[in-house]
Amino acid sequence: MTAIIYARRKELPLQGVTAHVLRDDSKERQGIYRLDVTLTFHGIEDEASAKRLHEITDRCPIHRLMTASQVEITSHVDLA
Numbered sequence: 001m002t003a004i005i006y007a008r009r010k011e012l013p014l015q016g017v018t019a020h021v022l023r024d025d026s027k028e029r030q031g032i033y034r035l036d037v038t039l040t041f042h043g044i045e046d047e048a049s050a051k052r053l054h055e056i057t058d059r060c061p062i063h064r065l066m067t068a069s070q071v072e073i074t075s076h077v078d079l080a
Contacts, residue, residue, distance in 0.1 A: 004016075014044055016043070
């Protein structure tokens, strides 16, 4: 979504984004959760624009949440 908003603002010919995600769960028990993401920017043909869009995706709020935040979860039980 971040790439699409940026492309519209910069008037880039982005027609869509495909994300292919591979999950490596081999170290999950040690607390390491790894995702390998390959992005395809449809309609973008020049390398400079694709590189800039890739940089922008690394700044998206979800990416930041998953890579730079400490997540705390509080759960409750509600008996109806």
